[in-house]
Amino acid sequence: xxTTRLETFCDGxxxxxxxxxxxxxxxxxxxxxxxLTHIWxxxxxxxxxxxxxxxxxxxxxxxxxxxxxxxxxxxFINVLFLMTxxxxxxxxxxxxxxxxxxxxxxxxxxLAYGFxxxxxxxxxxxxxxxxxxxxxxxxxxxxxxxxxxISRSFRPGTLMYLGATLVAFASPAASVALFAAIALFYVVExxxxxxxxxxx
Amino acid sequence: xxTTRLETFCDGxxxxxxxxxxxxxxxxxxxxxxxLTHIWxxxxxxxxxxxxxxxxxxxxxxxxxxxxxxxxxxxFINVLFLMTxxxxxxxxxxxxxxxxxxxxxxxxxxLAYGFxxxxxxxxxxxxxxxxxxxxxxxxxxxxxxxxxxISRSFRPGTLMYLGATLVAFASPAASVALFAAIALFYVVExxxxxxxxxxx
Amino acid sequence: xxTTRLETFCDGxxxxxxxxxxxxxxxxxxxxxxxLTHIWxxxxxxxxxxxxxxxxxxxxxxxxxxxxxxxxxxxFINVLFLMTxxxxxxxxxxxxxxxxxxxxxxxxxxLAYGFxxxxxxxxxxxxxxxxxxxxxxxxxxxxxxxxxxISRSFRPGTLMYLGATLVAFASPAASVALFAAIALFYVVExxxxxxxxxxx
Amino acid sequence: xxTTRLETFCDGxxxxxxxxxxxxxxxxxxxxxxxLTHIWxxxxxxxxxxxxxxxxxxxxxxxxxxxxxxxxxxxFINVLFLMTxxxxxxxxxxxxxxxxxxxxxxxxxxLAYGFxxxxxxxxxxxxxxxxxxxxxxxxxxxxxxxxxxISRSFRPGTLMYLGATLVAFASPAASVALFAAIALFYVVExxxxxxxxxxx
Numbered sequence: 001x002x003t004t005r006l007e008t009f010c011d012g013x014x015x016x017x018x019x020x021x022x023x024x025x026x027x028x029x030x031x032x033x034x035x036l037t038h039i040w041x042x043x044x045x046x047x048x049x050x051x052x053x054x055x056x057x058x059x060x061x062x063x064x065x066x067x068x069x070x071x072x073x074x075x076f077i078n079v080l081f082l083m084t085x086x087x088x089x090x091x092x093x094x095x096x097x098x099x100x101x102x103x104x105x106x107x108x109x110x111l112a113y114g115f116x117x118x119x120x121x122x123x124x125x126x127x128x129x130x131x132x133x134x135x136x137x138x139x140x141x142x143x144x145x146x147x148x149x150i151s152r153s154f155r156p157g158t159l160m161y162l163g164a165t166l167v168a169f170a171s172p173a174a175s176v177a178l179f180a181a182i183a184l185f186y187v188v189e190x191x192x193x194x195x196x197x198x199x200x
Numbered sequence: 201x202x203t204t205r206l207e208t209f210c211d212g213x214x215x216x217x218x219x220x221x222x223x224x225x226x227x228x229x230x231x232x233x234x235x236l237t238h239i240w241x242x243x244x245x246x247x248x249x250x251x252x253x254x255x256x257x258x259x260x261x262x263x264x265x266x267x268x269x270x271x272x273x274x275x276f277i278n279v280l281f282l283m284t285x286x287x288x289x290x291x292x293x294x295x296x297x298x299x300x301x302x303x304x305x306x307x308x309x310x311l312a313y314g315f316x317x318x319x320x321x322x323x324x325x326x327x328x329x330x331x332x333x334x335x336x337x338x339x340x341x342x343x344x345x346x347x348x349x350i351s352r353s354f355r356p357g358t359l360m361y362l363g364a365t366l367v368a369f370a371s372p373a374a375s376v377a378l379f380a381a382i383a384l385f386y387v388v389e390x391x392x393x394x395x396x397x398x399x400x
Numbered sequence: 401x402x403t404t405r406l407e408t409f410c411d412g413x414x415x416x417x418x419x420x421x422x423x424x425x426x427x428x429x430x431x432x433x434x435x436l437t438h439i440w441x442x443x444x445x446x447x448x449x450x451x452x453x454x455x456x457x458x459x460x461x462x463x464x465x466x467x468x469x470x471x472x473x474x475x476f477i478n479v480l481f482l483m484t485x486x487x488x489x490x491x492x493x494x495x496x497x498x499x500x501x502x503x504x505x506x507x508x509x510x511l512a513y514g515f516x517x518x519x520x521x522x523x524x525x526x527x528x529x530x531x532x533x534x535x536x537x538x539x540x541x542x543x544x545x546x547x548x549x550i551s552r553s554f555r556p557g558t559l560m561y562l563g564a565t566l567v568a569f570a571s572p573a574a575s576v577a578l579f580a581a582i583a584l585f586y587v588v589e590x591x592x593x594x595x596x597x598x599x600x
Numbered sequence: 601x602x603t604t605r606l607e608t609f610c611d612g613x614x615x616x617x618x619x620x621x622x623x624x625x626x627x628x629x630x631x632x633x634x635x636l637t638h639i640w641x642x643x644x645x646x647x648x649x650x651x652x653x654x655x656x657x658x659x660x661x662x663x664x665x666x667x668x669x670x671x672x673x674x675x676f677i678n679v680l681f682l683m684t685x686x687x688x689x690x691x692x693x694x695x696x697x698x699x700x701x702x703x704x705x706x707x708x709x710x711l712a713y714g715f716x717x718x719x720x721x722x723x724x725x726x727x728x729x730x731x732x733x734x735x736x737x738x739x740x741x742x743x744x745x746x747x748x749x750i751s752r753s754f755r756p757g758t759l760m761y762l763g764a765t766l767v768a769f770a771s772p773a774a775s776v777a778l779f780a781a782i783a784l785f786y787v788v789e790x791x792x793x794x795x796x797x798x799x800x
Binding site for chain 4: 405406408409412413416417420423471472473475476479482483486487488489490494497498501504505508509512
Binding site for chain 4: 007008011012014015016018019020021022023025026027028030031032033036046047050051054055057058061064187190191192
């Protein structure tokens with residue numbers, strides 16, 4: 001099977017999940033100005049989730065560039081991965097609404113947020129490990145260095161996400177801020193420093 | 201007519217229908233933690249519908265791989281099929297909301313759910329039977345064994361879905377659980393056992 | 401400019417507009433069974449709009465098959481056309497909600513519905529007339545018979561839609577039923593009779 | 601990296617953002633006719649946003665036609681750009697709801713609207729400047745005249761948008777009307793006058 005249709009489908013789900021995030025940014029009633037300021041956690045949650053989903057899309061791009069064919073198991077792992085991506089608008093809304101509430105509500109919102117992105121990372125890495133295991137789905141001409149580089153870049157992801165999630169037990173706001181920091185770090189590291197060191 | 205645009209359009213509708221499912225997973229008010237536990241039927245309904253739609257997408261993938269051209273009737277059968285796929289978020293929400301209500305409400309929600317997926321299966325099989333009838337739309341080089349294998353794999357689908365639907369008269373929860381079991385069975389069977397036996 | 405990206409974008413908007421229709425099919429509260437029966441206008445409006453949008457997609461398919469290049473004016477006419485397609489969920493919801501209300505409310509809902517589809521038809525025919533005028537955007541190898549056949553098939557469209565719309569002044573339900581009849585007639589005519597007479 | 605997947609993803613987000621705009625055009629309650637008239641700011645906001653997003657899509661089309669490859673930084677600038685496009689439904693809804701409210705609420709809605717489109721323009725121009733800087737991502741065979749023409753056409757954009765935004769301090773309605781005028785001017789200028797003068 002060719003990879004084109006899988007790419008179209010993944011791009012579709014990722015694009016829709018990212019775009020649906022805006023439906024939960026809402027302001028109504030009088031004194032619009034102060035409301036627009038008051039709902040800043042909605043903007044923050046929107047930006048962090050959109051950026052994280054965008055990073056995942058960029059990585060999916062890199063992964064598919066070295067994959068030459070797909071089989072049914074790979075498709076199903078992708079479906080599971082997309083199920084976690086499409087789930088993202090729900091915890092994003094929870095964080096936007098509850099992160100300032102304090103107490104167990106803020107914690108539970110941040111945990112829901114963190115576990116969703118951790119699950120996204122787990123299914124994503126599984127997809128990669130399956131494709132790369134024994135060179136199963138790799139293009140014949142895939143550069144082994146690039147493949148090793150992708151594997152290496154995925155290694156810390158899940159643990160970092162899990163760590164950031166567990167921080168919610170101490171401070172929900174810090175947990176969400178960590179997700180923002182991871183996303184920003186990733187964008188800067190992979191687009192500024194990595195090319196300078198000749199990495200993909 | 202080429203098949204590319206049909207694939208793009210189907211992928212679009214299927215991706216959107218699957219991603220819209222999350223809009224109905226909602227939790228508001230205080231005591232977020234207990235609410236997040238309480239709405240477990242929403243997660244279950246989301247997962248079952250997403251997985252079933254994902255399976256249908258994977259199968260559409262297989263079907264289109266042996267189809268070489270499309271005609272207007274085939275396009276319209278596809279539109280009907282997509283109409284049932286795009287309908288899925290509605291009964292999914294009903295099941296999430298009513299399956300625990302008991303009595304006739306739970307039954308009617310499960311029936312709406314089951315009949316939607318049965319209709320999806322009927323339009324899907326019609327699409328295949330039309331394409332394969334007299335080899336109408338098959339690629340010249342399509343492997344007859346693969347074609348026969350697809351036909352065989354579609355045979356039990358509609359009846360199984362109809363059966364699972366009718367179980368709702370006895371137990372709505374059992375009916376929904378059967379849809380989950382069918383989806384899981386299908387994923388395991390087609391991705392683990394089928395390749396082992398040399399099936400597509 | 402190539403036509404591929406235009407097709408992807410149009411397919412995207414059309415697929416999303418059709419799939420969003422389901423968000424307005426809603427049932428809440430107790431006595432789910434009687435409610436599911438009570439909201440039949442929602443199902444009817446969903447089915448008519450989805451089928452009509454599906455037909456428009458199939459036709460766009462046929463049109464693009466004879467178009468070899470696009471220019472900026474053609475793109476903008478397409479944007480206008482898509483603006484009317486993406487508008488469809490709004491009057492569809494109005495018809496579902498008001499068609500049984502009787503009086504001026506039912507009439508106004510049916511008028512909003514009809515004028516939306518009439519506007520869709522006008523922008524659609526404009527797109528075609530612009531592309532075909534002086535053979536401007538046609539493929540060099542486009543079959544003149546097929547081009548003439550498309551032109552002929554578009555002729556009655558706008559007037560039929562306008563006529564069906566104006567029927568709402570006499571009977572809103574009859575107006576909506578006419579849109580259903582036009583869609584069904586079109587599907588049957590173009591997929592059953594047209595090929596038999598050697599038409600595309 | 602090839603540009604195809606980036607185009608698909610951008611087209612997806614742009615198409616979805618434009619189509620989601622309709623979800624905020626709503627009319628309920630009795631006296632539907634007068635309501636349909638009363639909510640004209642919703643139609644205006646829908647049309648202006650849809651047209652502006654459509655113009656951005658057409659321009660993205662032109663930009664990508666001279667770009668031969670993409671790198672990771674370009675992808676991330678695109679993600680930022682898409683983040684502003686996907687944000688559009690939120691201020692569009694605010695304008696529809698508040699532009700007639702007068703006072704600071706109307707002003708703040710118009711400011712939110714204007715700053716969103718200004719941010720869209722800034723990220724869009726950044727994308728172009730990055731691609732074109734030192735010919736970094738241009739196709740080898742890209743026509744230098746076309747490239748210069750695109751650069752020239754982008755120059756006034758951000759300032760015009762910023763200017764129209766700041767008009768909201770004097771008159772929110774005038775600010776929104778300016779966005780409509782800019783969109784209409786652009787469509788007419790680029791599709792009627794530009795080709796006549798041999799511009800792309």
